[in-house]
Amino acid sequence: MKNTQVKNMKNDNLAAIGIGAMIVFIALILVAAVAAAVIIQTAEKLQQNAQSTGDDTTDEMSGKVQVLNVFVSDADDFEVYFRLAAGSDDTEDVDILFQIFCDDGGGGMDRISGDFSDSNIDPLSDGANPVTRVESGVGYRTTIEGDDGAGADCGPNALFTNNVKATLYLHVVGGGTTYDVLKVNDDSPGAVVV
Secondary structure, eight states, X not given: OXXXXXXXXXXXXXXXXXXXXXXXXXXXXHHHHXXXXXXXXXXXXHHHHHHHHHHHHHHHHHSOEEEEEEEEXXXXXXXXXXXXXXXXXXXXXXXXXXXXXXXXXXXXXXXXXXXXGGSOEEETTOTTSOBSEEOTTOOEEEEEESBOSSSOBOSXXXXXXXXXXXXXXXXXXXXXXXXXXXXXXOXXXXXXXX
């Protein structure tokens, strides 16, 4: 009889070890599940941030104007040939802004600004029909005033006379900015601005 009692006690110890192992196993599964949830949540947040950054970069890079060429229109104005950058969305003329900065010849700085709705935008393929919406993949020309009539003059004649350069900035609302340096070596109409 003594042997039977010892054997039963031994079986009870084995059962306790099994229950302890099961508790540890369940605890490990719970810890792994929590860790997996944290990793998945972090990966999802990183993916959302990357997508947002990518979308912002795409908008900024594709919403941009490319300057094809600039000519002297008259003593005060430039004729700008341009198109939207590849992949750009169609853009309204009021959403394309320009700024011209130049030395006024006396050590000061003149600034002219406006938007493309201030003058006609003509498609290069059909200059007879001005548009108010610029489409991607199409070349256009428009006239930009270099003299605001209020004392600021960055027009071709002023640049040529003062032998200074101007910087033309073209901004697309919600997109990118393009700039070009304007140097007038000849202020006669039709002359190429370098």
